[in-house]
Amino acid sequence: MSDLLRPDSALDLAGSAADLLEVLRETPPLTHCITNAVVTGFTANVLLALGAAPAMVDIIDEAGLFAGVASGVLINLGTPTPEQRAAGAEAVAGATASGTPWVLDPVAIGALPVRTALAHELLAHRPTAIRGNASEILALAGLSAGGRGVDATDSTDAAFEAAVLLARRTSGVVAVSGPVDLVTDGDRVLRLANGHELLTRVTGGGCALGAVMAAFLGAATATDHDELTAVAAASLVYTIAAERAAAEAGGPGSFAVALLDALAAVGADDVRAAARIEAGVL
Ligand SMILES: Nc1ncnc2c1ncn2[C@@H]1O[C@H](COP(=O)(O)OP(=O)(O)O)[C@@H](O)[C@H]1O
């Protein structure tokens, strides 16, 4: 990254994220999720708490048509059964035909052959956004063999070039999660420093974030905000809520519950006040 943008561009982004949170709650975006068996309930609760409208439509002959009417779609490869794999392909076709934004979360790709091949097939259809941890983003770019199961073994900074490469290849947005989140559209780079380690101590911390990105992308379609802003807004709102939840929680169990309460309670002013952003151009 070079040429840090003037400091008020970070303030602009915090303001845009705050605006988008309000738009999302007014809309609310119908968020179509094809996601894994581990996190389905948690993901739906995260979306509901935030103010979005989740629907887990992951069967053949429904996923395509539903993606056409949804506001945003998530394709998460965590437990990709044969039916989900076919439903995912249908959903991508439906989303592409109708212009619905869609998010790819390539969970645990690298060493596992079925999901890795599927992720590369889906990549060719140019997701609006890709969300993964650093090892997943490196593996999707063909630069590593992935992490350890669903967990990253690489730092966010190590995935910087992979993220830029994927963003340029797809003309989309790539979000790399970790202690500091990195979001890029291939021209601009954002580093978002909010969050809490407890997000890694409950299952679905990353997967639910992908669904939140689909919801924010859906909300943003009726606004002037671009996809980079929508994806960053999702990350900011989610991680700021996590910080507030962690302040109340005694451990992972109470954190998971507190996160839902915090997602419902977090407001536009909280986002403006708490966002920690570094913005730059490539
Ligand atoms: N050490 C950390 N400190 C603060 N926030 C973190 C940390 N690690 C991950 N996060 C946050 O947790 C969420 C999930 O990220 P991550 O654990 O990288 O995803 P995944 O579950 O897909 O591996 C993101 O919002 C990220 O910002």
Ligand SMILES: Cc1ncsc1CCOP(=O)(O)O
């Ligand atoms: C544990 C596990 N196994 C397959 S999918 C999954 C959930 C992963 O969730 P996250 O990527 O959000 O940690």
Ligand SMILES: [Mg+2]
């Ligand atoms: Mg993940």
